[in-house]
Amino acid sequence: MTLQHYLVISAILFTLGIFAVLTRRNAISILMGIELILNSCNLNFAAFSRFMTPPEDISGQIIAIFGIVLAAAEAAVFLAIILAIYREFGSIRPNEVDTLKG
Amino acid sequence: MEFTLKTFIFYGFALMTVASALIVVTVRNIVHAAFSLMVTLFGVAGLYVFLQADFLAATQVIVYVGGILVLILFGVMMTSERFDMPIQVKGHIERGQLFLGGVIALALLMLLLTVIANTPAWKNLTDDGTELPPTTARIGELILNGQFLLPFEVVSVLLLVALIGAALISRKEVRD
Numbered sequence: 553m554t555l556q557h558y559l560v561i562s563a564i565l566f567t568l569g570i571f572a573v574l575t576r577r578n579a580i581s582i583l584m585g586i587e588l589i590l591n592s593c594n595l596n597f598a599a600f601s602r603f604m605t606p607p608e609d610i611s612g613q614i615i616a617i618f619g620i621v622l623a624a625a626e627a628a629v630f631l632a633i634i635l636a637i638y639r640e641f642g643s644i645r646p647n648e649v650d651t652l653k654g
Numbered sequence: 655m656e657f658t659l660k661t662f663i664f665y666g667f668a669l670m671t672v673a674s675a676l677i678v679v680t681v682r683n684i685v686h687a688a689f690s691l692m693v694t695l696f697g698v699a700g701l702y703v704f705l706q707a708d709f710l711a712a713t714q715v716i717v718y719v720g721g722i723l724v725l726i727l728f729g730v731m732m733t734s735e736r737f738d739m740p741i742q743v744k745g746h747i748e749r750g751q752l753f754l755g756g757v758i759a760l761a762l763l764m765l766l767l768t769v770i771a772n773t774p775a776w777k778n779l780t781d782d783g784t785e786l787p788p789t790t791a792r793i794g795e796l797i798l799n800g801q802f803l804l805p806f807e808v809v810s811v812l813l814l815v816a817l818i819g820a821a822l823i824s825r826k827e828v829r830d
Binding site for chain 2: 553554555556557558559560561563564565566567568569570571572574575576577578580581583584585587588591594595598599601602603604607610611613614616617618620621622623624625626627628629631632633634635636638639644
């Protein structure tokens with residue numbers, strides 16, 4: 553396995569995540585796309601940490617762990633916002649949610 | 655590269671990750687998408703194992719599969735009325751969005767693959783198969799007693815803020 557194997561997998565995951573964010577019409581599907589993007593990013597950190605630094609340096613893995621923590625916080629806030637939107641509009645389709653509180 | 659059992663398993667994990675991610679972004683039923691996302695997350699955890707990041711793989715399974723995925727399924731349940739939303743809704747605007755999104759994603763993929771294939775510093779870095787020592791103890795040392803102490807504290811404050819914020823946003827409005 554070379555570094556490029558991991559980078560190609562990560563690039564595919566990132567692209568699929570971008571595609572989901574751009575085209576899905578359900579806020580939860582968009583959240584799944586964002587999770588794919590964050591996963592590809594963490595995979596890149598771990599891969600570069602394995603191949604580009606000396607073996608005893610594991611900073612990249614620690615950054616990936618921080619990334620996982622941020623993803624968890626982001627998912628919690630995202631779903632809280634989705635629930636609030638659902639209660640207000642009765643729908644979680646992003647293009648039906650077009651009113652701000654004035 | 656000779657085709658050993660190890661490379662076979664690696665390609666198995668890679669295929670599992672990519673195929674289930676493809677299902678996540680294309681399938682209509684959002685519950686199926688969520689379970690497919692679980693397979694993707696397990697596949698990424700397997701790739702972490704191949705990178706000899708054992709603690710990271712365990713964290714991935716615990717936090718993503720045990721936490722975030724359950725959270726997503728709860729979100730699906732609590733907004734369940736119209737969760738069976740087809741990806742391709744009638745009307746040319748939606749189809750145009752699908753087309754444009756596909757073109758942008760494909761262009762991005764081509765760009766990334768070109769960069770990956772042509773960057774000289776990333777070439778010929780092969781996993782020589784040496785076994786590294788387990789990482790858990792060193793990660794604990796670095797986070798709690800080393801150069802990552804400040805980021806750790808900042809992230810814990812951020813988690814607290816996210817917790818309070820999520821509870822505040824999603825609570826029922828109190829009329830006064």
